[in-house]
Amino acid sequence: MDDIPLDDIAGDINVPQDEDALGTLDEPVSTTLKRDLKAIFDKCRHVIIPGRSKALLHDWDLWGPLFLCIILAMLLPSNTSDTSGLHFIQVFVVVWGGSCLVTVNAQLLRAKLSFFQSVCTLGYCLLPLTLSLVISRVILLTSNGHMMIFLVRLILIMSALAWSLWASTGFLTDYLPSEKKILAMYPIFLFYFGISCLILAQNN
Template sequence: MSYEHVSSQQYIQADDEDLDSLSFAGPATLPQNSGPPTNALSGRIGSGNTPATSRTGWGGVKVETRYTGDSTLDEPVSKTIMRDLNSIYAKLLQVLYPPMGSGNNQLLRDWDLWGPLIICLSLAILLSVDAPPDQSMQVFSLVISLITIGSVVVTVNSKLLGGKVSFFQSLCVLGYALAPILLASAISTLVHNIFVRIPISLACFAWSVWASMNFFNGTGLPDSRTFLAVYPMCLFFFVLAWMIMIQ
């Protein structure tokens, strides 16, 4: 399996700021962009606007600050929640159907883990509810563990193979790519016919793999190592799909 070269408008672009760029050689200062900075050492659920950024060095470690242009300290809680929900919805569309969000490739650079957390917990709850009563807690814990460990393994594997991908951005995309698996689980919870579960689970499994590959296509992974990166990802999604088919 190999990735074909297609216009970047059809793919989710990976962030080229990866962990390999960290240096501990000594204090350094990087060029700064204009604009009042706000401290932000990690990704956030943000708006679709491209924030102004400035990067500085502290002991050789890159620190990035971003300015969104608006102060959110005094805004109502309801407005904050709605903005975050709209951001989660936009990122979900960007991952599951890239052409609909192709006009804003910057969106996923502002990664968040709220959406993946909601999807992960929802999937674990649905599978535990449909499990035998004496196994529900074990199933819930197993699903949480599989998603957490599987996402980390797939991300680290891609980085070791030479892909330029932000660690948390990859976790964000893999979490959102679980949405089709969550849909299959919801349908299977309502319909207990095995002949309905199998095709729906396989179709949603293929959808999740397609959505993830659209992202990993932008990581600069060498073609000769594509299979080594795709295989663990397919195995990760298939294990979850298999749990839905046999629940």
């Protein structure tokens, strides 16, 4: 798949297809929000059920990854309440900094993707891990810390890790040089694995 034309993965978001759709400045805010939320939902659906669709690459956006990052930062509390704000920033930096580093690595390996297309895809593919964090928090709040609970959470989080890797691989590998795919995918694994460890390490 090294011959894929760059036009096939243009990074325009919600590009209107007719002249009537060109003017959106006068439309109600509710209409804009509904359209954007629908676009985010559709991209999340493609992550949950990965297929051949390249929706995350054709119509990239950063709203979905931003929401997922905020959820991660809010649900990964620090152990001390007086540093909760700092911890929020740390998680935020880990997610966005990590995705940017992975993207820069892919760019250096001559991936046929724009910077924001890659960041968008990596961000949306955090969805399985984010869902595992929500379920993990519920389990922790309703359990007594038994060893069996830890094993359940471990299986849950590792399954989410595998799902995130599967989804991101399905979206990105076609646009990576065939002889350098391992070099590009290894940092992606480290990125998601690091976030998985943060989720597993929470104990309250």
